Amino acid sequence: MTDLTASEPAPPARDREALRRWLRGYALLSPALSVTIAMLALPMAALLLLSFWTQSGFELDRTPTLANYAELVRPSAEPTVWFGIPFHLAYPVPAILMVKSLVMSLMATLAVIALAYPMAYFLAFRVHRHKALWIILITIPFWTSYLLRVFAWKVVLGFNGAINSGLKALGIIDKPLEFLLYNPGAVVITLAHSWVAFAILPIYVSLEKIDRSLLEAASDLGDSRWKRFRRITLPLSAPGTVAAALLVFIPTVGDYVTPTLVGGPGGTMIGNLVQDLFLKQNNAPLGAAVAITMMAIIALLVALFLWAIGYARIRSRRL
Amino acid sequence: MQRIKFIDRMAAGRVSRRQMLQAAGAFGVGTLVLPRRSAAAEVLTCLEWGGYDSPDYFQPYVTKYGAQPNFSIFAGEEDALAKVLAGFAADVMHPCNYSVARFVNAGVAKEIDTARLSHWADVFPALQSAEGVVMDGKVVMAPADWGNSSIAYRPDLMPPEFAADPTWAIFYEDEYAGRVAMTDNEMAIVIGAMVGGMPYDEAYKLEGAALEAAAKEWGTKAVNTAKFLWTDSSEVQQAMASGEIVAAYAWNDLVANLRAEGVPVELAVPKEGMFTWFCGLTLLNTGKGDEQAAYDFIDAWLSPETGKALIEGSGYGHANIKAFEIADPQAVANMGITDPVEMMKNSIVFKTPTDAVQEGFNKVWGDTKALKY
Numbered sequence: 203m204t205d206l207t208a209s210e211p212a213p214p215a216r217d218r219e220a221l222r223r224w225l226r227g228y229a230l231l232s233p234a235l236s237v238t239i240a241m242l243a244l245p246m247a248a249l250l251l252l253s254f255w256t257q258s259g260f261e262l263d264r265t266p267t268l269a270n271y272a273e274l275v276r277p278s279a280e281p282t283v284w285f286g287i288p289f290h291l292a293y294p295v296p297a298i299l300m301v302k303s304l305v306m307s308l309m310a311t312l313a314v315i316a317l318a319y320p321m322a323y324f325l326a327f328r329v330h331r332h333k334a335l336w337i338i339l340i341t342i343p344f345w346t347s348y349l350l351r352v353f354a355w356k357v358v359l360g361f362n363g364a365i366n367s368g369l370k371a372l373g374i375i376d377k378p379l380e381f382l383l384y385n386p387g388a389v390v391i392t393l394a395h396s397w398v399a400f401a402i403l404p405i406y407v408s409l410e411k412i413d414r415s416l417l418e419a420a421s422d423l424g425d426s427r428w429k430r431f432r433r434i435t436l437p438l439s440a441p442g443t444v445a446a447a448l449l450v451f452i453p454t455v456g457d458y459v460t461p462t463l464v465g466g467p468g469g470t471m472i473g474n475l476v477q478d479l480f481l482k483q484n485n486a487p488l489g490a491a492v493a494i495t496m497m498a499i500i501a502l503l504v505a506l507f508l509w510a511i512g513y514a515r516i517r518s519r520r521l
Numbered sequence: 522m523q524r525i526k527f528i529d530r531m532a533a534g535r536v537s538r539r540q541m542l543q544a545a546g547a548f549g550v551g552t553l554v555l556p557r558r559s560a561a562a563e564v565l566t567c568l569e570w571g572g573y574d575s576p577d578y579f580q581p582y583v584t585k586y587g588a589q590p591n592f593s594i595f596a597g598e599e600d601a602l603a604k605v606l607a608g609f610a611a612d613v614m615h616p617c618n619y620s621v622a623r624f625v626n627a628g629v630a631k632e633i634d635t636a637r638l639s640h641w642a643d644v645f646p647a648l649q650s651a652e653g654v655v656m657d658g659k660v661v662m663a664p665a666d667w668g669n670s671s672i673a674y675r676p677d678l679m680p681p682e683f684a685a686d687p688t689w690a691i692f693y694e695d696e697y698a699g700r701v702a703m704t705d706n707e708m709a710i711v712i713g714a715m716v717g718g719m720p721y722d723e724a725y726k727l728e729g730a731a732l733e734a735a736a737k738e739w740g741t742k743a744v745n746t747a748k749f750l751w752t753d754s755s756e757v758q759q760a761m762a763s764g765e766i767v768a769a770y771a772w773n774d775l776v777a778n779l780r781a782e783g784v785p786v787e788l789a790v791p792k793e794g795m796f797t798w799f800c801g802l803t804l805l806n807t808g809k810g811d812e813q814a815a816y817d818f819i820d821a822w823l824s825p826e827t828g829k830a831l832i833e834g835s836g837y838g839h840a841n842i843k844a845f846e847i848a849d850p851q852a853v854a855n856m857g858i859t860d861p862v863e864m865m866k867n868s869i870v871f872k873t874p875t876d877a878v879q880e881g882f883n884k885v886w887g888d889t890k891a892l893k894y
Contacts, residue, residue: 260627295891361765468893484603
């Protein structure tokens with residue numbers, strides 16, 4: 203036996219080195235990986251499993267079935283009309299809320315980009331001293347809890363809130379404006395404000411990385427300021443902008459805290475339905491199915507969006 | 522302060538395993554990673570309505586144990602039930618006569634041994650044996666508080682015609698759109714059906730196609746008319762104080778609280794009827810707390826001192842007869858009717874729907890809200 207082991211050729215040093223590097227890579231990754239598995243993969247698996255069960259009264263029926271998913275697309279002869287769109291579904295609520303949430307999130311995302319881009323631009327091109335201080339200033343809203351920021355909007359938009367009392371004091375209105383709070387618009391405003399700081403940083407990083415000599419070259423070759431922005435700055439900052447848009451769009455679709463607090467009866471989103479199914483209607487399996495479907499739809503939309511704008515092309519151009 | 526002290530003690534190694542577990546449990550990690558503690562060590566956990574977590578309502582318990590129990594606040598009984606069924610370990614729940622059956626049917630309630638409650642003898646005899654207190658010959662709820670659900674309104678902002686002939690119809694009329702607040706509860710459909718002429722006895726047990734039709738007609742109207750659907754009473758009180766809304770589905774405490782603030786507000790007696798409810802404490806079998814502590818908590822709720830605080834603070838009635846003897850006579854006079862039996866004769870007592878009916882209502886109400894735009 204000893205002879206055998208001795209006669210075996212020693213593994214080449216290169217292989218051992220590769221293995222060591224591979225192990226070290228995973229060792230470095232392991233804290234993050236274990237957290238991801240424990241906090242994301244396992245709950246997701248549980249959710250997926252739950253969505254194949256059904257609720258009967260107070261009990262869970264653990265026979266695997268696709269009934270929950272079938273319920274979401276079960277057709278009905280009589281359409282439910284929502285905003286002029288006919289939904290030929292027997293249970294149209296999830297579909298309608300999905301569409302509504304996507305539209306609201308899209309509006310919030312556009313608002314966020316519109317707000318964040320100029321700020322990031324200013325930070326990247328106009329601020330030369332104390333950049334770190336500026337960046338810290340931008341994150342100040344994050345020093346308070348998300349809930350407090352949402353509540354602050356309730357105070358700003360409210361019946362006796364800052365906007366209404368201000369306008370009243372100026373004599374512009376004599377009755378408080380009632381359309382400010384408790385509607386989808388209030389949700390979009392609040393979401394836009396809550397997420398804007400998340401968008402500034404990626405856009406800023408993209409803008410900061412742009413080689414200034416390209417801009418100079420464009421100017422030297424006769425580009426106007428606007429043309430220079432359109433042909434150089436905008437395309438080169440696209441990866442950051444796209445990342446920011448996704449960073450805002452994906453989490454806001456499923457948000458339920460903001461609609462609960464400022465949305466009123468008309469501002470509900472798909473997240474509220476999931477919460478309602480889990481916590482009020484006592485139908486966790488259906489809630490899980492709605493949540494999984496929502497995730498699949500968002501993933502699909504994001505993939506389509508990236509494909510449509512040619513994200514791979516944008517990325518390769520940067521290199 | 523508490524936190525810093527804890528970290529200091531932990532660093533000095535003066536934290537026992539039990540305290541450490543308790544702290545871990547507060548972050549929800551205890552049960553997952555650490556061995557289970559013995560049952561006796563657990564602090565009592567109570568599922569309670571917002572506002573009822575004030576120590577005024579269970580002072581004898583605080584005196585005996587030196588601390589308050591843990592509270593989890595719910596907006597409606599169905600929320601609380603879903604939470605318990607999802608695994609939340611609560612010892613005591615505060616349901617009402619019309620909702621306690623849900624907990625019993627779900628198998629999470631246990632019988633109350635009234636001999637262990639020192640104040641039981643002073644409870645109104647009619648309440649001791651009322652439907653909802655006793656189920657299948659077992660006491661499943663110790664009645665504690667009772668009151669009304671009706672329309673609270675601002676007499677200075679509502680037209681005098683309403684005060685002359687109050688009606689629930691205001692929650693379903695365009696004229697009041699954006700100026701009233703309904704409760705976020707399927708009651709909106711039941712009351713709508715009553716406005717449409719159906720008696721309560723039929724409306725509370727609507728099912729199937731009739732329920733869908735009622736939800737489509739009255740539920741949608743209620744959701745569209747309401748400025749918001751309220752889930753916590755401070756929200757509706759603030760809106761009413763500012764004049765944002767002029768009328769709301771409310772309980773007696775809203776009127777008492779706003780009057781104390783100097784806001785003019787009245788509780789109407791609508792022509793379709795005013796509702797009476799009585800609520801109480803139910804022992805849950807899901808808890809990990811000490812059973813004696815749970816009994817002490819319930820007994821504290823039944824004490825006349827708690828009744829005095831309820832009557833004077835909220836304008837609610839109490840189950841203990843003696844409470845009315847020690848409460849401020851002016852507060853008692855303000856209540857009007859102080860005998861729950863008399864009150865129930867003059868109003869609609871909430872009834873218990875079957876589980877199937879309740880689940881139907883939960884679903885259509887959730888769907889109705891979701892479809893509003």
